[in-house]
Amino acid sequence: MHKITMTREEQVRLVKERLGQAQKVVVLTGAGISAESGIPTFRGADGIWEHYRATDLATPEAFERDPELVWAFYNWRRELISRVKENPAHQALVTLEKIVPDFTLVTQNVDGLHQRAGSINIIEVHGNLWRVQCTECARITMDMSVDMGKRPHCRECGGVLRPDVVWFGESLDGLLLSRAEEAARTCDTMLVIGTSGIVYPVAFLPALAKDGGAFVAEINMEETPVSPGLDLTILGKAGEIMPLLVP
Ligand code: OAD
Secondary structure, three states: OOOOOOOHHHHHHHHHHHHHHOOEEEEEEOOHHHHOOOOOOOOOOOOHHHHOOHHHHOOHHHHHHOHHHHHHHHHHHHHHHHHOOOOHHHHHHHHHHHHOOEEEEEEOOOOOHHHHHOOOOEEEOOEEEEEEEEOOOOOEEEOOOOOOOOOOEOOOOOOEEEEEEOOOOOOOOHHHHHHHHHHHHHOOEEEEEOOOOOOOOHHHHHHHHHHOOOEEEEEEOOOOOOHHHOOEEEEOOHHHHHHHHOO
16 A cells, blocks of 8 residues: 555545445544544543553542542543534544444444444444442442442342443453454454544554455545554544545
C-alpha cells in the first residue's frame, strides 16, 4: 500500500472503494469515536486518566476499598452520557451496517452510544455502564437511572451492585472475546476508529485482521502503536472522516 505518498483525498477514496466491495467488515471503536459527542477520552491532554488514577476508580480493589467513590465516578459518567448525543461517526456506522452483507462492531466503549445511534450487531468487549451486576448473586440487569445513588443494592438478594464493566486486572468475557477474534480473523475489511491501541487483548484485533489478509484502515487524530502494521491511517476527527467514507 502507498502509505506515505497518499493524500487525504486518495486515502478516503481508497477506503470508500474497499468498503463498497467488502463482504465482511469489522469495525473496532474506542473512546475517540465518542469524543465529539462530548465524552472525554481516557488518555491524551484532557483524558480521564490524566485527572484521576485508574487504580482509584476502575479496579476491583478500588471498588472493595471505596464503593461510594467508584459509584460517584460512574454516576458522573452516567449523567454526562445521558445528556450527550451520538455524532456523525456513530451514525455512519449505522449506515455501513445496512450496506455491508456481514458487519460486526466491536467496541471498547461502555457508553451505549452505538446502540442509541441504531447499530445492531455490537460486541461490547469492556461491558456497558448502563448495566449493573450484583456482587452476591451475579444477576445482571439494565438500569438507565442517571444517578444510582451512593451504594446501590440488588433488588433480588440485597447484595452490593457494581457497574457491569471490565476493570483493570479483570478478564474480558471469554465468549465475547472469541467472537471478536473470530470476526477479526475472517473479515476482509477492518476500520479501527478512535482507539489508542494500547489496551490488550483488544489491541491485538487489528493484527489478527491483517494476518487473515484483511485491508485495515485506521481513523484517528494521531498515529498509534498499531498504525505501522496497518494499510493506512487517516488522520482526523472520526465525526468528520466517517461521513466521507460512508455517505
Ligand atoms: P483512549 O482514551 O486510550 O484513546 C482514545 C483515542 O482516540 C486516542 O488514540 C485519540 O488520539 C483518539 N481520538 C480522540 N479524539 C478523536 C476523534 N474526535 N476522532 C478520532 N480519534 C480520536 O481510549 P481507548 O483506546 O478506547 O478500558 O481506551 C481503551 C480502554 O482503556 C478503554 O476501553 C478503557 C480505558 O481505560 C477500561 O476501562 C477497561
